[in-house]
Amino acid sequence: MTRAWLPRLLPKTLLTRNIVLLIVLVMLSQICALGVLMHYVQRPRVERAAAVFATYVKTMDQLLAATPPGARAALTARLDARTALPSEATVEPAPSLMLAYRTYQRSVFLDSLREHLPVDMPALWQSEGGQRLWIRMHAPADAPRAPYWIALPIPEDAQGAGLDAAILLSLGLGALAALTGYVIQRHLNQPLQQLTQAARRVSAGETPAPLPTDGPTEIATVSSAFNQMTHALQQAEATRALMLAGISHDIRTPLTKLRLSMAMAMPDGSDSSFVVAAESYLDQIETILQQFMDYAGSGEREPAEAGDLNALIERLAGDFAGLGHEFALSLAVLPAVAYRPISMMRLLMNLMQNAIVYGGSGLAVRSWATGEAAYVAVGDRGKGLTAEELEQLKAPFQRGRNARAHSGGTGLGLAIVERIARLHGGGVQFHAREGGGLEVWVVLPLIAYPATHPVPPGTPHPR
Template sequence: MRFKVLPDTLLGRTALVLVAALVGALGAALLTFANQRSEALAALGGRNAAERVASMVNLLESTAPEARRITLHNMDTPGFRAGWGVNPVVPENSDPDGLGAAVARHLGKHLEGHEIRVSIKPPPEPPPSEETGRRYSRGRGMMGGFGFVHGPALRISVRLVDDSWLNVMVPLEGGETMWQPRFLVLLLGVLAMVTGAALWAVRRAARPFATFAAAAERLGTDVAAPPLPEKGPREIRAAAHAFNVMQARIRRFVEDRTQMLAAISHDLRTPITRMRLRAEFVEDDGERAKMLADLEEMEHMIAATLAFARDDATREARRPVDVAALVQGLADDLGASYDGPERLVLPAGPLALKRLMANLLDNARKYGGNTRATLSETGSTVTVTVDDDGPGIPEAEFERVFAPFVRLEASRNRETGGTGLGLSVARAAARAHGGDITLSNRPEGGLRVTLTLPRPRN
């Protein structure tokens, strides 16, 4: 069993494409929003840090050097580490285009004439010598203990007017994550509503295809079916109009053919009647009987041909028919056996269905001897099988025998032959009811004719 990746229906495939496109577009939008949000938060944090650093520079430059340590200690927070020393923690500007450059430009507007260095790169390694370490830790070399903290951070060094440096580190945090339960519930709710609306729209858009399929199936059983309503979008109206034009042409073709055959039949009956009258004057009884029999066969062929051309099965009104009683009664009349339920009712054309079953049973009796009819029901299908004990039919001839006037029995004897329309009429009637007839050879010998008819759902 092969696993189907795509749904089998147009509705399912269209819905799958729409939902996939919706989820993909929403995912891309969320990723873009998350990235822009992170950049916006970082820019806002850098702007706030720049303004705070500018205020701190002004404060330190107006404060005596011996009091600067206490001032910085009071202003030092976990989210804003400040130190004052003789060396900068930022050796040079290393972010010419990013957040560091934006912070440097903002600081330059508030601190004109000051050397400003900004970087988001990791700080340099601490001095290795003990003497240098002592120099960093006393008085004006105080770094605040933050210069070597690892992690993403904005590092700012500003040269004061006395050539000392204010060093500031602001950790770069993305802020509170947007993937909160409330946000996810809202997101899933919106996604569900949009998906539902898309599925509804797709179902509504695909509805005309189901209408076309039903109309095409109805046309196969009734060319006089009512036309499709020409409404909806322009493409649907155009397709419905083309379908109605095609149906009208087919109906006119069938009607013209029927009228032509009816006219031919009417014209042929007149000379046949004259020939029948003349045959009565033939003195030889044997010849007279043969002539009358030939004339009767001609009349029978004309009547059968006209009935086949009229396609009465499609014109007959449908009403409940007890198929079990019909098949059993015909089997009894023709000397066949019956196996099946006592009652099985289907909506059908009574005369067409009776002619259909009579043709099948009569053919089996003529060519196959013993005949058995079996009626069964499986799900939404009713099946009638007609088995005989005859020689069967070559598989290559299974379809050809349904063509009009085709007979595999070549004698044209009225006792064993006929007009060659029996199976053609039977299949036409079966298909007019939405079913079909198939042939197969039985392994034990003989031919099996299988008639399937749909059973409408209640």
């Protein structure tokens, strides 16, 4: 039960958690320090002041009792003795958390004072109209029924003199410790933020600059391990590119020789059906090889530029129209979108080619933008697939049941689209099209570029 609600109460960021923990620890330490100060330092002082004050009161009581009646009247008048307590002396102070330590000292002083005074000499602490103690003295022998109350000043030790400054100093030191911890934690968080930004750049296919390793040992160790990982990834990428280039060259060279040998080996006037079939198979091999190359490359090294995405869509739609495939365009005004031109062209071509092959009718492309992203949707009227099947198509070598009748594919088309979209910081979504069919949405985040960044002519400016 505790594990269920405890994560909800904890702050989300490490900075906030450490600051909260530091504040709690500082508060606990200050509370413990004040508790020790009150119990082991201030309490003995107050009890000692109460004992001395009780001796003073008893001495005054004995002096009044021994004073002759004539002189006693002048003495009690000088001491402002009263036969009844004033109304403000009986008012109890309102409880206050801010003055809890004063209430504690008052209780300790009165309890200790009453222990040292006779039972028939009560003491009251007046808070209203000034701080003073009212003590009821014994009745004189010549007037046994006329006891009187005398107001005496409260000792400074009982009032907690100087304790206010100690508490304020303690709170100030606690706040200073919390502020210092906050500054230190912010300083430690800077390398973590740099590491986060570098990791995001790596996931986007970029090569970040090496992280500094001159900080604390723990942070420097993490930064050094990240730099080693980045270097290893760069080496692996270079090795993969070299290997793929070699494979492409080594496979395409014998394919070209095979085409030439077949053309030279066939005599004039012979049946060319075998050559046509063989040429078709060779084309399929080259198409599959190119798809593998496209998936392995996906344009990580291609620089991104702010450009007009609608212009690219219109150009591709015109190319497909020249091949007899008309796409209905519904393009809204888009702000400048950052994309890799060749990679984005490959993405859109794959989607439009899939719509032609697997949809066949109702071909359409539309675009629009929100405040945070630009959208491109390629739709067709083909048979729809379930959400699970559509998500599986993002993985390499996955083909939908509507692709079984089509040969020559490898199941890498949508995997290439997904990879390029993620390379641009976006993603791919599948939606059922109104009226039947399927729409594939490409979501591209809008990134603000400085004024010095080159923008192609005709690019609309963000609104």
